[in-house]
Amino acid sequence: EPEVTQTPSHQVTQMGQEVILRCVPISNHLYFYWYRQILGQKVEFLVSFYNNEISEKSEIFDDQFSVERPDGSNFTLKIRSTKLEDSAMYFCASSAGTASYNEQFFGPGTRLTVL
Amino acid sequence: KNEVEQSPQNLTAQEGEFITINCSYSVGISALHWLQQHPGGGIVSLFMLSSGKKKHGRLIATINIQEKHSSLHITASHPRDSAVYICAVTTGNQFYFGTGTSLTVIP
Numbered sequence: 001e002p003e004v005t006q007t008p009s010h011q012v013t014q015m016g017q018e019v020i021l022r023c024v025p026i027s028n029h030l031y032f033y034w035y036r037q038i039l040g041q042k043v044e045f046l047v048s049f050y051n052n053e054i055s056e057k058s059e060i061f062d063d064q065f066s067v068e069r070p071d072g073s074n075f076t077l078k079i080r081s082t083k084l085e086d087s088a089m090y091f092c093a094s095s096a097g098t099a100s101y102n103e104q105f106f107g108p109g110t111r112l113t114v115l
Numbered sequence: 116k117n118e119v120e121q122s123p124q125n126l127t128a129q130e131g132e133f134i135t136i137n138c139s140y141s142v143g144i145s146a147l148h149w150l151q152q153h154p155g156g157g158i159v160s161l162f163m164l165s166s167g168k169k170k171h172g173r174l175i176a177t178i179n180i181q182e183k184h185s186s187l188h189i190t191a192s193h194p195r196d197s198a199v200y201i202c203a204v205t206t207g208n209q210f211y212f213g214t215g216t217s218l219t220v221i222p
Contacts, residue, residue, distance in 0.1 A: 041214075042201075042213065098207075099148075101146065101163075101165075108156075
């Protein structure tokens with residue numbers, strides 16, 4: 001069964017460093033998403049991406065964040081200058097069509113620890 | 116401000132019990148999703164609803180658009196159902212999540 005994969009599973013970085021989290025969505029899916037979950041808190045939407053551009057983004061997704069689909073398979077989230085409060089689990093998801101009509105498939109997550 | 120409220124926050128049940136988890140939301144939505152988060156952190160989509168009722172195995176999800184309310188029911192609960200159940204709504208391609216209901220089913 002096709003699945004969404006994410007790498008790395010755990011990333012440790014120093015405050016102020018740039019990190020890139022990688023996701024490989026399901027191959028025929030067209031919509032891609034990033035979410036984060038701070039330890040002990042609820043899941044939060046960051047951004048949705050379709051047709052090589054951002055569809056929607058939340059208030060959390062400020063200028064420190066960017067997303068890219070550099071080739072036909074990868075979908076990346078970049079945090080330019082990490083802060084302590086960026087420590088969280090980051091989930092990637094994909095769907096065949098818009099989330100209003102299609103279920104999402106989630107990756108296993110990347111745990112980001114900022115020291 | 117919480118666009119999505121879930122109840123209860125925590126739920127303990129005996130194996131075999133019928134379980135109901137409730138979700139209320141305050142925004143206009145295009146769809147509501149029920150998700151299951153396993154103890155290891157992984158998230159699985161259970162249902163996507165925009166109206167009516169859906170059933171998958173022992174799980175049933177209903178939504179009342181007029182009342183802005185959805186319920187997730189688990190029949191004949193089993194210890195493997197122990198997880199956090201999350202309600203999320205979408206207004207298009209933006210999502211709002213509930214804080215989740217932590218379910219423990221005791222053998």
